[in-house]
Structures are given as C-alpha cells and as structure tokens.
Amino acid sequence: MKRKIAAIFAADIAGYSRLVAEDEEETLRRLASYREVIDDFIAKATGRIFNTAGDAVLAEFPSAVDAVRCAIDIQESLRTRNMAYPPSRQMSFRIGITIGDVVERNGDLLGDGVNIAARLEGLAEVGGICVSRAVHEQVANKLSVQFADIGAQEVKNIPTPVHAYMVAMRREDGTYSKPQLKKPASRLAAAPVWMWPLVVAVVSVVAIVVTGFLYNTKLKQTATAVVTPAATPSAAPSATPTQLAKAQVAPTAPPNAGAAMAPMPAPSPSASPMTGKFAADSVPFINERIRNYLAGDYSAAGDYKAFALNIGGFTGSALNQPNEEAARNAALDQCQKRADAAQSPRRCELYAVGNNVVYTHGKPPMPPSPYFRHDAMTERTFASKDFPMVRDPQKVRLENMFVPAAKSRSVALGPGGQYFMVLGSSSPEESARRALESCGAIAGVACMIVAVDDNFVVPIPTLLRITGFFHAASNASIVADARDEVVRKLADGMGWNAVAVGTAGRPGLGLKAADEQTAVNSALADCARRDSDCHVIAIGPFTVGPTN
Known part of the structure; x- marks a missing residue:
C-alpha cells in the first residue's frame, strides 16, 4: 500500500x-x-x-x-x-x-x-x-x-x-x-x-x-465537439433513403447497425485530408444500404448537394438545394440530429459537397484483408470478462451491449485499448469492415477484429497477461537479424503460436499448436537451444507479460 x-x-x-x-x-x-x-x-x-x-x-x-x-x-x-x-x-x-x-x-x-x-x-x-x-x-x-x-x-x-x-x-x-x-x-x-x-x-x-456569494465571472463553456464517447445508435430512425422533391433533404438514414466505442479522442488528424471526386465505394463508416443510396440518388442529383457523416456511422444528405451553403447546412443538421437522437456525442462533418470530397481526415488505417479468419483450434465462445486490454467498465459495457445484440456484430480492438463494436449489420464482413474503419479512425493506426458474433476469432491468451499487440518486425526484444525470419514463420497465423526470447534476444517459436500451453512449451524449448533465460513475449497476436 x-x-x-x-x-x-x-x-x-x-x-x-x-x-x-x-x-x-x-x-x-x-x-x-x-x-x-x-x-x-x-x-x-x-x-x-x-x-x-x-x-x-x-x-x-x-x-x-x-x-x-x-x-x-x-x-x-x-x-x-x-x-x-x-x-x-x-x-x-x-x-x-x-x-x-x-x-x-x-x-x-x-x-x-x-x-x-x-x-x-x-x-x-x-x-x-x-x-x-x-x-x-x-x-x-x-x-x-x-x-x-x-x-x-x-x-x-x-x-x-x-x-x-x-x-x-x-x-x-x-x-x-x-x-x-x-x-x-x-x-x-x-x-x-x-x-x-x-x-x-x-x-x-x-x-x-x-x-x-457568487463570483462575477462566467462559467467556462467547454466545447464537447471533439469528445468521443459512444452510444448505441440503434435507436435512431432507419427510413429507406429516397430522393425527395427539390429543396428537401434526402433522408439518408442512420445505419441499421448499432455502434459503440471506448473513450478516445476524435478521428486521428495524422492522415492527409481526403480530396478528389466523390466515389461511393470510398466512403468509410457506412453500411451497404447507404452506399447504394450514394451511388444512385446522390450521384445522380444536381450540383447543390452535400453529404455529412460521423465515425459512428450516422449520415445526413441534402439534394437539390438552392445554393451550396444551404446544402452544407442541411446535410450537417440532418446528420447531427440523428446522432444526437441516439445520444452519440461524435460530431458530424462534411464528407462531400457536390461531387467533391472535402473530408478533413484521411482514410482510416486498415489491416490487410481478410479482416478475420475462423480457426477451430483457437476460436472459442466470446466472454466479456476475457476481452483483452480494456478495463472492467468496458467489459461491463460489452456484456450489456455486445452480447445481447443482433447479428451480425463485430468488435475491433486498437493497440492502445481502443475498441469499437458494430451491431446488427447485414453480414459479418460488413460489421468487421465498419468496426475496423471506426476503430482505426479513433486509434490512428490499424485495429484488429477480436470477436465476431458469438466467438473470439483470435487466440486469447490466458496463461500470461496481455500487454499489447505483437509486431515481430519491430519488436525490440528480438535481435534485429532474426526478426524477418520470425515474421515469415508466423505468416500463416493458424493455430496457437508463441514466441520466446532469451538474454541475447534469440527467438524460439511454438507454431500451429492445438492449445496455448503446447505453443508456450514449444517456444521455450526452441529458445533454449539458441539462448539462455528464455521467457515468452508473445502468444498469438498479443504481447504478453507476467500475470502480476
């Protein structure tokens, strides 16, 4: 104490x-x-x-x-x-x-x-x-x-x-x-x-x-636009988008998938702003129904139009407006009202004005596809208490929101403990993509899909404490001239894999094991043939350390 x-x-x-x-x-x-x-x-x-x-x-x-x-x-x-x-x-x-x-x-x-x-x-x-x-x-x-x-x-x-x-x-x-x-x-x-x-x-x-007794000062009015706690936007209306008459706002509805994320800052400003001609296929955070609307009604509409979104997946669209300013304001207002109605504190931003992209943030960083794989050796039933790298309040939130939600649902995890879940999507692939896009925008780096529907889809270590994401190519515990070989051998990623190192940084690997303990034992034995005082530094996609 x-x-x-x-x-x-x-x-x-x-x-x-x-x-x-x-x-x-x-x-x-x-x-x-x-x-x-x-x-x-x-x-x-x-x-x-x-x-x-x-x-x-x-x-x-x-x-x-x-x-x-x-x-x-x-x-x-x-x-x-x-x-x-x-x-x-x-x-x-x-x-x-x-x-x-x-x-x-x-x-x-x-x-x-x-x-x-x-x-x-x-x-x-x-x-x-x-x-x-x-x-x-x-x-x-x-x-x-x-x-x-x-x-x-x-x-x-x-x-x-x-x-x-x-x-x-x-x-x-x-x-x-x-x-x-x-x-x-x-x-x-x-x-x-x-x-x-x-x-x-x-x-x-x-x-x-x-x-x-009241001081003659003003209470500081702190702007909350950049604060990004999340709520489930599933309560928002979900009307099918159709093009309205001239000077009306097209009801580009919020997604039918709910979303929630861990407390983190606004989208990372590190990437270059997105510019160029509008293309529906490139719009992040949205579901396929909204993408179809953008490819059809929005793309075919006249010049005075705008599209707004936030990284939680809420959108707003204005078509056939009297001028550009009216289009901008109408799209932002519609998007923000929908976000506010679902208690999403994330602010909406303009993505496109007319056929030009004006989004101030770059494309969210994404991992290579496929975004997840099913592996019978490592996949197991999702349990909120075992979700890695988040605190107990976030585990309670996952239990209350993710577990009972409709399929398809996914949770993406960032290397700093950021997470984002998409609920009730049309397919596991869509929920995974949207979760990764939103999580990546929050974290500023690529995230990883940890759970899909009822299962963890990556190995979740239990023998040692998870401390972060494992990247063999840049891991300082492994001697530099051995990193490429570790990357190559771990490339397949199926089954339980473990990495151990000794005092000289020489790695030992346990590959494609049927269980966690076997992978750990194999990695330690392999390391002992090359180095001394070996200890495990990674299991599956995570770095690990002592449990206490």
Whole structure:
C-alpha cells in the first residue's frame, strides 16, 4: 500500500432506483451510454476510474483543476442528452470532489478523501457539483467558475464538518443557476437551549452567504465537439433513403447497425485530408444500404448537394438545394440530429459537397484483408470478462451491449485499448469492415477484429497477461537479424503460436499448436537451444507479460 494526495471525484445518479423500477432495460441501456460519456471525459482529463458500483463512479485526478473542469464538461454534456427525455425519465448525476490523502491498494483508493467525496456528492444538487474548500481554493483563480459557499456541513461518518461549495451550472438559456443550500445532516436537535441564539446566528450567516456569494465571472463553456464517447445508435430512425422533391433533404438514414466505442479522442488528424471526386465505394463508416443510396440518388442529383457523416456511422444528405451553403447546412443538421437522437456525442462533418470530397481526415488505417479468419483450434465462445486490454467498465459495457445484440456484430480492438463494436449489420464482413474503419479512425493506426458474433476469432491468451499487440518486425526484444525470419514463420497465423526470447534476444517459436500451453512449451524449448533465460513475449497476436 502507498499513500498519496489526489483529487477524488465521486458521482452517481439521482433517483436511480426509481428509474430502474419504472423501466429497467431502458435505464440500463442509457446508463451504459452515459457512462461512455463520463469515462471519455475522465480519460481526456487524465483522470483514472478506480472503482464503480452500479450507477456510482469513483475517479482520481492529478489536480483539482482537472477534476472540476471534467465535472463541468460531464454535467453540461449529460444535460444536453437529457433534453431528449421528459423530466421524469431524465438521468442526472450528482458529483462531489475533494482533495485528500488516500491509500492505494491493488489499484483501488481508500481513506477519508474517498469518503468525503462521496458525502459531497450527496450534498450536490441534481445535475450539480459540490466541492470541498480545499478544491475551491485550488480552482477559484484558475477557472472561470461561479461558486456558492454553503458553509460547514455535517455529513455521515465524517467526525468534523466539511466546508463545501456549490458550482453554478449553466442553464439552457445561457444564464447560470443559483445553487440552493441543501439541508445538512444536523445534530441541532440535541443542542442545549443556551446554544440556540448562536445556532440561529450561524444559520443566518450561511443563508446570507448562499444568496449573496457568487463570483462575477462566467462559467467556462467547454466545447464537447471533439469528445468521443459512444452510444448505441440503434435507436435512431432507419427510413429507406429516397430522393425527395427539390429543396428537401434526402433522408439518408442512420445505419441499421448499432455502434459503440471506448473513450478516445476524435478521428486521428495524422492522415492527409481526403480530396478528389466523390466515389461511393470510398466512403468509410457506412453500411451497404447507404452506399447504394450514394451511388444512385446522390450521384445522380444536381450540383447543390452535400453529404455529412460521423465515425459512428450516422449520415445526413441534402439534394437539390438552392445554393451550396444551404446544402452544407442541411446535410450537417440532418446528420447531427440523428446522432444526437441516439445520444452519440461524435460530431458530424462534411464528407462531400457536390461531387467533391472535402473530408478533413484521411482514410482510416486498415489491416490487410481478410479482416478475420475462423480457426477451430483457437476460436472459442466470446466472454466479456476475457476481452483483452480494456478495463472492467468496458467489459461491463460489452456484456450489456455486445452480447445481447443482433447479428451480425463485430468488435475491433486498437493497440492502445481502443475498441469499437458494430451491431446488427447485414453480414459479418460488413460489421468487421465498419468496426475496423471506426476503430482505426479513433486509434490512428490499424485495429484488429477480436470477436465476431458469438466467438473470439483470435487466440486469447490466458496463461500470461496481455500487454499489447505483437509486431515481430519491430519488436525490440528480438535481435534485429532474426526478426524477418520470425515474421515469415508466423505468416500463416493458424493455430496457437508463441514466441520466446532469451538474454541475447534469440527467438524460439511454438507454431500451429492445438492449445496455448503446447505453443508456450514449444517456444521455450526452441529458445533454449539458441539462448539462455528464455521467457515468452508473445502468444498469438498479443504481447504478453507476467500475470502480476
């Protein structure tokens, strides 16, 4: 165990039990979608989720500024998503933040800092943020945030009162709410009679502070366009695209396949922008029905037309518009409305104006085809708990979204733990292609199909811990003059394969084995003939390391 100072963030849903009781399936689906948003913002702000339980999230941040900025971004993003639901079905979080001394044990954090953050979360308004005095002192002069001092609050299981502040949240009309003082968990009933004048005086001062103390600054309006948590867009409408009359928007419907991805940044800007003449066959992220529409109705339409998309597969199209600007705006608006209706936070971008491609991102990096192969020796039933290189919250999301989804479905995995799943596609090949395109755009490098429908389609090691993707041609553990030979021998890729190296970097291979243990044993024996102190560095397509 080790001690450290950290900014602790605690959040959970107000009225979660009631929401579940009213509609369990819909509540769990939306919780998974909203958690994508929260996880993404936390990762973007260099935070780390260290515990989850039901609807609760506990995270640590390197600074109070990062934690508060992240909390504001989360609340504003979720408020926008809640606008699509009636008040009784809105899913709103309360967030509490403090700075405290905590103990780290097996990745989890324990101590008063965690407990106080949870109590501050209980003091927060629905959709609001409550912070400790230590946090307020750290961020007051660094963020354009309004606070209300609600004074010392007595909270459960904390021996001394906690001095707390509410953060003023921006309303829909652009004004800022005035946080309301929550009634503290008080011990006043047991106070002696002679203390009541003092108590009344203290309460009066607190009331004055609450109504009068707001900094004369604006709450930072953080743009969320580049944030990319995901939701399942399967709830979006799926009308068949047909060309409408002049000046109407062609209903280029969202794909019939749902999609979801891990928290990662926007499409990688590393590739050169796509330019040139529009060709339906080259458009990424879309299903074949949309591609047929683009090859037919869109291509045949007049000049004033535009097509927009996002990497989640949502699209918008405008045909026969009065001018180019109208076409641009109509296509973007249609695409974004569809994405927003399905709670996809990914922003839509113009792909084509007229017959010219204007997409600012290059083609997503893709692996060579075929994108997956079936191998009876290594293929096994999909289990979310065994999905490699992602944290437990992502495994829960896969269990809730991927496992019960309609076929055809695929999950692509990136070397940094990015993943993207496409659900309900017309074929396994289409779901794989779309998952790889979207995952590649997120990761900036080619991803790998890990699961298709009910099975893992790559070997998933269990004897050692998966640490990344294995690329023999550039692996520094293998001596340079032996890498090409390893690449050549592993080219077939069927069965269980393992690679071991010794102190001199001389590789040993276990190839086309019927099981993982046999491949490992063969690789170690082969290495021992060339080197000493051999250990396994790769099993199947993954690099591996000790389990602890």
